Amino acid sequence: MQSQKTSTTTPDQIRRSPKVLLHDHLDGGLRPGTIVDLARETGYAGLPESDPDKLGTWFREAADSGSLERYLETFAHTCAVMQTRQALVRVAAECAEDLAADGVVYAEIRYAPEQHLEAGLTLEEVVEAVNEGFREGERRAREDGNRIRVGALLTAMRHAARSLEIAELANRYRDMGVVGFDIAGAEAGFPPTRHLDAFEYLKRENNHFTIHAGEAFGLPSIWQALQWCGADRLGHGVRIIDDIQVAEDGTVKLGPLASYVRDKRIPLEMCPTSNLQTAAAVSYAEHPIGLLRRLHFRVTVNTDNRLMSGTSMSREFEHLVEAFDYTLDDLQWFTVNAMKSAFIPFDERLAMINDVIKPGYAELKAEWLFQQTIATPALASGSAASQD
Numbered sequence: 001m002q003s004q005k006t007s008t009t010t011p012d013q014i015r016r017s018p019k020v021l022l023h024d025h026l027d028g029g030l031r032p033g034t035i036v037d038l039a040r041e042t043g044y045a046g047l048p049e050s051d052p053d054k055l056g057t058w059f060r061e062a063a064d065s066g067s068l069e070r071y072l073e074t075f076a077h078t079c080a081v082m083q084t085r086q087a088l089v090r091v092a093a094e095c096a097e098d099l100a101a102d103g104v105v106y107a108e109i110r111y112a113p114e115q116h117l118e119a120g121l122t123l124e125e126v127v128e129a130v131n132e133g134f135r136e137g138e139r140r141a142r143e144d145g146n147r148i149r150v151g152a153l154l155t156a157m158r159h160a161a162r163s164l165e166i167a168e169l170a171n172r173y174r175d176m177g178v179v180g181f182d183i184a185g186a187e188a189g190f191p192p193t194r195h196l197d198a199f200e201y202l203k204r205e206n207n208h209f210t211i212h213a214g215e216a217f218g219l220p221s222i223w224q225a226l227q228w229c230g231a232d233r234l235g236h237g238v239r240i241i242d243d244i245q246v247a248e249d250g251t252v253k254l255g256p257l258a259s260y261v262r263d264k265r266i267p268l269e270m271c272p273t274s275n276l277q278t279a280a281a282v283s284y285a286e287h288p289i290g291l292l293r294r295l296h297f298r299v300t301v302n303t304d305n306r307l308m309s310g311t312s313m314s315r316e317f318e319h320l321v322e323a324f325d326y327t328l329d330d331l332q333w334f335t336v337n338a339m340k341s342a343f344i345p346f347d348e349r350l351a352m353i354n355d356v357i358k359p360g361y362a363e364l365k366a367e368w369l370f371q372q373t374i375a376t377p378a379l380a381s382g383s384a385a386s387q388d
């Protein structure tokens, strides 16, 4: 009788569970207080608010407006304060620290080096500053008793023409903190095939890349990303739902592209809260992630922009638990999916799954089991149930 209620995953369990994050933008995850500090230090006068709390609210409200273009405008402010080496080191270190405190054990954080050149840094200096920050953040997290490993993804902007240069940069810093490449920015009018030379170069170099596709734009964007560009993963990919038909009786029919994505185990980097803000989904309960998880697509859960969405990995999981009644087994499934889909070498992914993720979830499940055995005799004997 009690089992249904007690199987509900609690926020505390979610926070303590080991989590893996594949889709998170460095310029979308700053602490509001850091933005205020950096604006003052670098003389940037364009912030809409100078109080950290009000600034945080401003970012969330601007992102809530429902338009992807307006959502992207908020990045003008964060990028403006990320133009010096010191600023990049600080932002990257705090990113790793914040994620580790939230129970994230492995993260791939993306940023566009070309957006941090305004004060005279070179592309190489940007990459090295961010790497230094991540290492610093990993070290500070360890001091706090948290363990995290962070890899960088270098992003090229869809509307710009530097993708080959950024792909070469990603390749040069491979095994030196950079684990892959990405294309981001407004999808409409900027199909991924504009950047074919960058993707073909990376394939020839046996390197990895993901492409933002199927967020604001539909199936053609996903199809191009996979079949023309050869993406290893899809950033968002929510519109794959347009190629799936669910009949009144619940029968499901996959179209050819959806079948391909599922058959080939193409990882979907889903970002539920971000999708609600850009109107790519209507509500958590109606987010395609529910159906895609049921159909065993290679679904992963991500934050996209923690600042603009006022979110964290734990909060994303909390929303999904509330909407779909997910158990710790479901959360472990999402997490193992993400770790399998990471761009680090296979043996390291396997070690993270077997030595960190599975033991972490096993511990949480064991705790729950023992709580049940403590509670059961009290209930059976008819004495007052302990509330422990």
Ligand SMILES: [Zn+2]
Pocket (backbone or CB within 6 Å): 023, 025, 184, 212, 235, 304
């Ligand atoms: Zn994104």
